[in-house]
């Protein structure tokens with residue numbers, strides 16, 4: 001099944017690409033255009049990106065875009081609760097692959113916080129990200145288990161994080177794989193995005209997306225919470 005064959009809800013749009021490099025370049029152009037528009041309208045732009053392994057080519061393509069980077073505030077949809085020198089840190093990934101060259105002038109807002117517990121770190125991050133919303137551009141990813149950001153299937157706090165009126169901007173989450181302790185933006189923060197994008201690669205993720213479009217529990221495939229409103233899905237084989 002190709003992404004163009006999927007029956008998508010109103011507002012959800014499929015953008016197929018031939019390969020990872022084409023996806024990365026097209027997404028970088030799309031994101032840069034939206035950031036420029038935001039800067040032209042409001043004098044600054046907020047960009048929230050995802051971590052994991054797949055966004056690296058996109059980060060590197062975006063870093064090459066001509067933008068007034070000093071007017072861009074960059075942050076993360078989710079973070080592993082590990083210091084920035086840890087191999088699993090999403091912040092380290094962004095610093096290494098996106099905030100380089102001219103893009104190093106962008107301001108970065110960390111979700112990671114030094115604290116005595118994951119809950120305390122989430123409370124500190126909750127206060128830190130207050131200036132993020134509304135987000136201009138959000139780039140989500142999706143795991144093979146249907147998680148997006150760190151909204152993991154059946155994680156404690158998932159129900160609270162997915163409430164449209166959740167009062168918290170950041171909540172602690174538990175992932176099934178290391179690093180297990182996570183911090184995630186909650187649904188109202190993520191859906192505040194003026195331009196929400198989902199970038200996924202490969203048949204396995206397309207199969208998960210296909211399943212998520214069928215009726216079922218949000219707690220099983222949390223990506224479902226984002227498939228009922230405006231969303232652009234960038235996919236390549």
Ligand SMILES: O=C1O[C@H](COP(=O)(O)O)[C@@H](O)[C@H](O)[C@H]1O
Nearest residue numbers: 050051052053054141142143149
């Ligand atoms: O753990 C995470 O995984 C997802 C998906 O990552 P990918 O490497 O399979 O694309 C990512 O969107 C999320 O930000 C990250 O923390």
